[in-house]
Amino acid sequence: MKLETFPKTVFLTGATGVLGGSILKDLLQSTSSRIYCLARGKDLVHCQERVRSFLRVYDANGALESAFLSRVIVLWGDVTQDRLGLSKATYAELQSHTDITIHAAANTSLLLKYKRLEPINVQGTGRVIEFCLGTVEKSLSYVSTYTVMGDKTFDNSVRFQETDYDLGQGFKYMNYQRSKFRAEAMVRAAQGRGLKWRIFRPGQIYGDSTTGAYPHSETQVTGLFYDLFKTAMDTRVMPESYIHYDVVPVDYVSRGIVALSAGVENFFDVYHLTNPDAKTFSQVMGLLREIGYHIDLLPEEIYKQRLRRGEITKNGEPYTSTILKAFNLWYFISEISFYVSAMTDCEYTRSKLETLGVTCAPINRKLIETYVHAGIRGGYFPSPSHSDNHNATRAPVDFSANLFSAEGCPT
Numbered sequence: 001m002k003l004e005t006f007p008k009t010v011f012l013t014g015a016t017g018v019l020g021g022s023i024l025k026d027l028l029q030s031t032s033s034r035i036y037c038l039a040r041g042k043d044l045v046h047c048q049e050r051v052r053s054f055l056r057v058y059d060a061n062g063a064l065e066s067a068f069l070s071r072v073i074v075l076w077g078d079v080t081q082d083r084l085g086l087s088k089a090t091y092a093e094l095q096s097h098t099d100i101t102i103h104a105a106a107n108t109s110l111l112l113k114y115k116r117l118e119p120i121n122v123q124g125t126g127r128v129i130e131f132c133l134g135t136v137e138k139s140l141s142y143v144s145t146y147t148v149m150g151d152k153t154f155d156n157s158v159r160f161q162e163t164d165y166d167l168g169q170g171f172k173y174m175n176y177q178r179s180k181f182r183a184e185a186m187v188r189a190a191q192g193r194g195l196k197w198r199i200f201r202p203g204q205i206y207g208d209s210t211t212g213a214y215p216h217s218e219t220q221v222t223g224l225f226y227d228l229f230k231t232a233m234d235t236r237v238m239p240e241s242y243i244h245y246d247v248v249p250v251d252y253v254s255r256g257i258v259a260l261s262a263g264v265e266n267f268f269d270v271y272h273l274t275n276p277d278a279k280t281f282s283q284v285m286g287l288l289r290e291i292g293y294h295i296d297l298l299p300e301e302i303y304k305q306r307l308r309r310g311e312i313t314k315n316g317e318p319y320t321s322t323i324l325k326a327f328n329l330w331y332f333i334s335e336i337s338f339y340v341s342a343m344t345d346c347e348y349t350r351s352k353l354e355t356l357g358v359t360c361a362p363i364n365r366k367l368i369e370t371y372v373h374a375g376i377r378g379g380y381f382p383s384p385s386h387s388d389n390h391n392a393t394r395a396p397v398d399f400s401a402n403l404f405s406a407e408g409c410p411t
């Protein structure tokens, strides 16, 4: 589908990321726009190579290569630097050309200290806002996250709507979420200075729903949700949990951002780019088991005990992963339980996107198998051992009716 009305010149940040690479692919596929990409690297050539290699993750057969060469201009920069790391002349020229900015750059680590995240996620967004305010259209599509709901994420009485923002949420030990909340506040406040914004809050971004493509080896920050799958496959245990576990394909998120950035009538709108097919964590683990992985779901307290004693192992050997570090932080320092959670509502976004012809692949065996097979091919996931998964401890299969009920979990 071609978006004829799409702004002629786009300034994109984060093109060397999971989402930004897919946004670039969609801009090349469905618009005729010229795209300026801000990227980090050793020098300009390195930046160009990096942007190109991310595009190739999602455009494996190189169908967009000539569009890339004719329509993409890579800029060597950094959102933590004055003028985004660009020379005065380049910055001014870029401002004079840009019709819309899509800001997807961020540090997405859930484990870093706030002072490491703030220069990129908060002050960097501030610089992007200043950049936009100096363009003629003053138009910004800002990529936020549904986790701006902070500690309300684990409150199963909350149904987080697109119109919600400040729920009185706290951010103790939630540094990434705090930084994104603050950045969103800056975007909203800049409306008073003429900024025309749209805010996109993706869920947990997984790979392309058709090919399974995901930049495992290219990203600087480990894909936490993939790391969780791998840890489940390797250690064969996970906590039983009825949190809203979003698996949203990157192509739905990027197509949604591009489609909803095309018009001029929907400024100051917020969109939840989560999967409309809501599932719990235990259901998603159940899909991995159906594919053939032996994964026991342990009561949360038992899982915590094993984690504390270093008994989450692979074939009896000590095991470490980013998600286990995150579990340690969340369980023992933040004292969070993952048994239940809030629900992120995306009905408004879903219906808007449906009218634009953008739909999301449901979370079913086919989707998870697509990701698993792509991960096995890329050497990221181990193959399943079909022989012994029938003994795995299963979560109840009939809890979907109770999902997000007042209690939020099966009794």
Ligand SMILES: NC(=O)c1ccc[n+]([C@@H]2O[C@H](COP(=O)([O-])OP(=O)(O)OC[C@H]3O[C@@H](n4cnc5c(N)ncnc54)[C@H](OP(=O)(O)O)[C@@H]3O)[C@@H](O)[C@H]2O)c1
Pocket: 013, 014, 015, 016, 017, 018, 019, 020, 038, 039, 040, 041, 077, 078, 079, 080, 103, 104, 105, 106, 107, 108, 120, 124, 143, 144, 145, 146, 180, 201, 202, 203, 204, 205, 206, 219, 220, 221
């Ligand atoms: N992944 C998810 O599940 C998820 C969920 C909700 C929201 N989001 C949001 O979606 C956006 C994209 O996330 P992602 O998953 O694509 O992240 P990612 O894979 O970690 O990519 C982050 C991008 O930001 C760039 N970046 C980092 N620091 C920068 C700096 N100082 N200057 C310029 N660029 C910089 C990175 O460049 P380098 O390659 O040089 O590091 C990379 O291109 C972020 O705003 C994130 O908060 C992501």
